[in-house]
Amino acid sequence: MSAVAAASSSVKRSLWRSTVQQTRVRRLYKQGNRTRVKVLTWAAPKKNATHDELAREAFATLMRTFYDRGLKKGFVLRAGEVSYISILETGLADSGVCPLCDGKLDPRNRVIDHFFPQEGFPALTCFPDNLIPICDTCNGPRAKLAKPPYTPTIGGEVDVTDWFHPRWRTAQRQLVVRVARNGNRLELTVEPTNALFAPHVDNFVQLTNVHTTWSDRLRAALRQEQDEVESELRRLRIRGIAVDRTVVQETLIEKRDYYERKIGSEEYAYRNYGIYNYMANDHASIQEILAQVNE
Ligand SMILES: [Zn+2]
Known part of the structure; x- marks a missing residue:
């Protein structure tokens, strides 16, 4: 937190802009190419990192820490509404079917997946719509982890034209x-x-x-x-x-x-x-x- 606090105001502004931009990800599915969302680098270089680079990395770490120690431990995102448990137990999880493999989803095997990976999208680390209850097999090494759920473009922008999303453009019956x-x-x-x-x-x-x-x-x-x-x-x-x-x-x-x-x-x-x-x-x-x- 102190590394983020110590960043210059221009870096703080850019962190803010990146965060706002990434949380627009939902619009990609509705508006297609009229919305732009970029995959950004957040990890600082190992050597000679600038204050600003360190601040970006610290921001990503902060989000992950908030997820692990806040949300997962019971922090409620919106009063009476969105919590880790509510995401795990209601909504998509209600169906009892994993949205990725159509296998069984129950209290013993369900886990939360960051659909847009945390590495490139730290602003979506605690974003309820990005948290998808899936089965532990799908979250395992054999499954989706290595692949992004979008087409990366040369400019670093995310293209979802040809992609489903478990909430915003579902594959169901398609x-x-x-x-x-x-x-x-x-x-x-x-x-x-x-x-x-x-x-x-x-x-x-x-x-x-x-x-x-x-x-x-x-x-x-x-x-x-x-x-x-x-x-x-x-x-x-x-x-x-x-x-x-x-x-x-x-x-x-x-x-x-x-x-x-x-x-x-x-x-x-x-x-x-x-x-x-x-x-x-x-x-x-x-x-x-x-x-x-x-x-
Ligand atoms: Zn599954």
Whole structure:
């Protein structure tokens, strides 16, 4: 704090301007190129740093300290409204689904992610809209950390034209999962539902690694869903209802539609929609289920 206080008034003004500019980040999504937000360097050089450079670094450190020792420990940002706990428990976290991977989000695995990273955007360190509850896997080393959620431009400005944001331009229902058989392999693709958002979906997939997450457990997930359908249909048969091809297909379509409705509120609904859509249209899958149920 003393390093910031000791800075010249011109540096203080520039810190203020940078802070105001960075908190305009929301407008980028609404107004596109009419708003300009820059990624700035905040770390001071290791050697021969000027007072001003030290002040910038101190400002970033101050924000991080406030986040760790203030906000995280219970400081309330707006009276009765925004606190660390409220961000962690309400709003996006309410859905019970991680906005980055569509996996489960619950009190045991949720953490807060700085969507615009603290390093380049210290002014957003405690900015409620920049604090996104995500699962600890997505916050882990395999996931998004290394990549920025925007396109950097030559002038250092942030371009979000082709990007989703968990609050300001959500990916929800802008993508669909297709599952297809390629020889012996099952393959999953993530496709835009609207061609306008094709680049957004590409960027989202790269940022979140969601294609890998969904593909990794694809065969096991399909097996599990198929088992569930089979035991459901066996119960029908025991009650004396004949299970034929049409009944199997109708059950699969019902399940597909169920997951379509549950997108954003039940874990892995995107992937399960893809799985059921695949099975409902795959002759071999239907035959297999039929054979299992009627054996
Ligand atoms: Zn996640």
